[in-house]
Amino acid sequence: MTTTPPDAADFTHTLTGLFDLRGRVAYVPGGYGGIGEAVAWGLALAGARVAVSGRSGDKAETLAARMRDAGLDAFGLAMDAHSVSDIRGSVDAVAQRFGALDLLVNCVGIQREQMLNEVTEEAFDEVVQVNLKAAMFLAQAAARHQIAAVAAGRAPGSQVHMLSVRSQLGLRRRGYSAYCATKGALVMLVKQHAMELSEHGITVNGVAPTVVRSEMARHWLDNPETYRQVTERIPLGRVGDPPDVVGPTMFFCSPAAAFVTGQVLYLDGGITASQ
Numbered sequence: 001m002t003t004t005p006p007d008a009a010d011f012t013h014t015l016t017g018l019f020d021l022r023g024r025v026a027y028v029p030g031g032y033g034g035i036g037e038a039v040a041w042g043l044a045l046a047g048a049r050v051a052v053s054g055r056s057g058d059k060a061e062t063l064a065a066r067m068r069d070a071g072l073d074a075f076g077l078a079m080d081a082h083s084v085s086d087i088r089g090s091v092d093a094v095a096q097r098f099g100a101l102d103l104l105v106n107c108v109g110i111q112r113e114q115m116l117n118e119v120t121e122e123a124f125d126e127v128v129q130v131n132l133k134a135a136m137f138l139a140q141a142a143a144r145h146q147i148a149a150v151a152a153g154r155a156p157g158s159q160v161h162m163l164s165v166r167s168q169l170g171l172r173r174r175g176y177s178a179y180c181a182t183k184g185a186l187v188m189l190v191k192q193h194a195m196e197l198s199e200h201g202i203t204v205n206g207v208a209p210t211v212v213r214s215e216m217a218r219h220w221l222d223n224p225e226t227y228r229q230v231t232e233r234i235p236l237g238r239v240g241d242p243p244d245v246v247g248p249t250m251f252f253c254s255p256a257a258a259f260v261t262g263q264v265l266y267l268d269g270g271i272t273a274s275q
Helices: 008-015 034-045 057-069 084-098 121-151 177-200 215-221 224-233 242-253
Strands: 025-029 049-054 074-078 103-106 158-162 203-209 264-267
Touching (some): 025 084, 034 049, 034 057, 034 103, 103 121, 103 242, 121 177, 158 177, 177 203, 203 242
Parallel strands (some): 025 049, 025 103, 049 074, 103 158, 158 203, 203 264
16 A cells, blocks of 8 residues: 655645644643743734633733733633532633633642651642542543544644653652652553543543743752752752743644644653662
């Protein structure tokens, strides 16, 4: 069997739109934190209409207003990751506001650092609720809209979850039981959801950074000794910046990644390649 190779016009038509998100609707829960905000801006600048949410509706709307001032289409809303009904309601609100929901980029996450012999049930349960259970029900609520959209003839959407190198690596001398357990479990949630949604053409992937300059990492970076230890362990010799996370996330959301699903991309300056 032989095939005719595509001509230049075919390549031009296909390749020029690989990272074009015009006409797509993106929802970024956890979208006003350091990583989430950078991702929201990146998606909007690529042409997507973007909704951001978090526990503070005011913070979400403040970011969305700044984006609108820049000529982008965005809005903010409150969403409490501790509440499944709140999660579902926020997804439905985004779909109602924009008429669709194509892209879910889940940037929700917390850490409650406690050494093994000090872990409390309350802290452990909260990390599981926010890092894992919220991801499950954000994915479910988004998938319902995405599946219906595909059935109606809309192009398949994507789901991306923000993980961590701690989904693969433990951490010495730090209390990371709950955090590592939930991020590791999220890897398998990504893989399972990728399988369940594949028949609809919907892709599910994960982005797993190392330490990134953000409020959540402040306790690492403000301490000179800890900062030195962290950067010495990263082969590229620096911590991540929020823009470092944007490109890989946009890749998973874009037509360029239409044949990529069930994968986790580690944005770690080489840590997981060296240990």
